Amino acid sequence: MPNESKKPDLLELAPEIRLAEEEEEQRGFWKKLQRGLFMTHTEIIERVSDAMSGKVALDDRTIEYLEEILIGADLGVETSLELVDRVKKNALKEQTTSAARLRKLLSDEVADLLSEMPRPRPSGRGPMLTLVIGVNGVGKTTSIAKLVRRHQQQGERVMLAAGDTFRAAAIEQLVLWGERLGAEVIRQGQGADPGAVIYDAIHAARARNVDQLIVDTAGRLHTKDHLMAELGKVRRVIDREAADWQKRTILVLDATTGQNALAQARTFSQVVPIDGVLLAKIDGTAKGGMVVAIARELKLPVLYLGVGEKADDLVDFRPREFAAALVG
Numbered sequence: 001m002p003n004e005s006k007k008p009d010l011l012e013l014a015p016e017i018r019l020a021e022e023e024e025e026q027r028g029f030w031k032k033l034q035r036g037l038f039m040t041h042t043e044i045i046e047r048v049s050d051a052m053s054g055k056v057a058l059d060d061r062t063i064e065y066l067e068e069i070l071i072g073a074d075l076g077v078e079t080s081l082e083l084v085d086r087v088k089k090n091a092l093k094e095q096t097t098s099a100a101r102l103r104k105l106l107s108d109e110v111a112d113l114l115s116e117m118p119r120p121r122p123s124g125r126g127p128m129l130t131l132v133i134g135v136n137g138v139g140k141t142t143s144i145a146k147l148v149r150r151h152q153q154q155g156e157r158v159m160l161a162a163g164d165t166f167r168a169a170a171i172e173q174l175v176l177w178g179e180r181l182g183a184e185v186i187r188q189g190q191g192a193d194p195g196a197v198i199y200d201a202i203h204a205a206r207a208r209n210v211d212q213l214i215v216d217t218a219g220r221l222h223t224k225d226h227l228m229a230e231l232g233k234v235r236r237v238i239d240r241e242a243a244d245w246q247k248r249t250i251l252v253l254d255a256t257t258g259q260n261a262l263a264q265a266r267t268f269s270q271v272v273p274i275d276g277v278l279l280a281k282i283d284g285t286a287k288g289g290m291v292v293a294i295a296r297e298l299k300l301p302v303l304y305l306g307v308g309e310k311a312d313d314l315v316d317f318r319p320r321e322f323a324a325a326l327v328g
């Protein structure tokens with residue numbers, strides 16, 4: 001018997017509302033992604049067009065030049081050589097020297113390559129705790145604000161923990177974002193033990209029934225030993241106090257620092273298991289190809305791209321769309 005009292009869902013009656021929302025979301029995603037990759041994209045396509053102009057056959061010099069272009073966009077040497085090799089085979093088969101066609105072939109290869117990269121596994125049940133790590137100045141706190149906005153848009157309650165207790169300004173900055181976004185920030189004074197802040201935050205999050213607890217950490221650590229000691233302590237507290245939660249560690253990297261960011265990723269990987277990378281400031285560089293190097297050479301899943309300084313300036317990393325925005 002039909003349940004008379006159940007009100008029909010508006011979206012069931014009018015699926016076009018949902019479709020329109022999805023379309024709107026997709027348009028917003030594209031705009032942000034293209035804005036984020038604008039510098040890299042422009043640089044690559046201009047140089048590819050130059051390389052191909054007036055060519056009647058794909059010669060060795062052009063192939064070499066294509067490799068240089070990709071290496072210049074920070075896709076990594078090995079990856080660039082491999083990509084151009086694959087593109088060359090297809091381009092020769094098709095006998096094409098059209099720059100547009102080459103870009104399409106390249107975009108397909110980049111997408112295939114990125115689709116093979118590892119995806120993080122969800123762990124456990126219950127609320128999610130995200131530990132955000134990275135060197136100072138890479139964009140951790142701003143990226144946290146973006147994650148808050150993202151979760152809130154999905155209808156989740158978010159709480160923040162000011163685990164960067166090195167500088168008073170770091171705590172203030174997080175509190176300011178919390179106020180702006182309407183997320184409670186658990187904090188102690190400057191110099192407090194980050195483990196104690198996180199302990200408080202986990203208990204507060206449980207008491208207030210939040211869905212997401214995001215933890216800021218200090219990047220201002222002088223040596224690898226120091227970093228290891230501090231993150232080790234923080235992770236022990238998390239494992240003990242939030243044993244039944246979902247947990248993930250996100251490494252924030254600054255795309256404008258080029259190869260340095262890759263070196264940082266290597267160091268952090270040795271200190272703590274990383275579940276995913278958020279590449280910030282991709283809008284400020286022509287070296288957005290670094291995403292490919294992170295995925296291929298470090299085998300780390302890229303989860304998000306930071307494309308500006310505002311809370312909305314975050315996009316999910318999607319391999320096909322990324323490849324298309326990069327070279328397509």
Ligand SMILES: Nc1nc2c(ncn2[C@@H]2O[C@H](COP(=O)(O)OP(=O)(O)OP(=O)(O)O)[C@@H](O)[C@H]2O)c(=O)[nH]1
Pocket residue numbers: 134135136137138139140141142143164170218219220280281282283284305306307308309313
């Ligand atoms: N253009 C651009 N700027 C960004 C992005 N993410 C962060 N920034 C800027 O980068 C600067 C540093 O960002 P923070 O979030 O303070 O970096 P942090 O890692 O928390 O720095 P510390 O707390 O000092 O270790 C700020 O001026 C941000 O506005 C981004 O995706 N694009």
Ligand SMILES: [Mg+2]
Pocket residue numbers: 140141142164170173
């Ligand atoms: Mg900070």
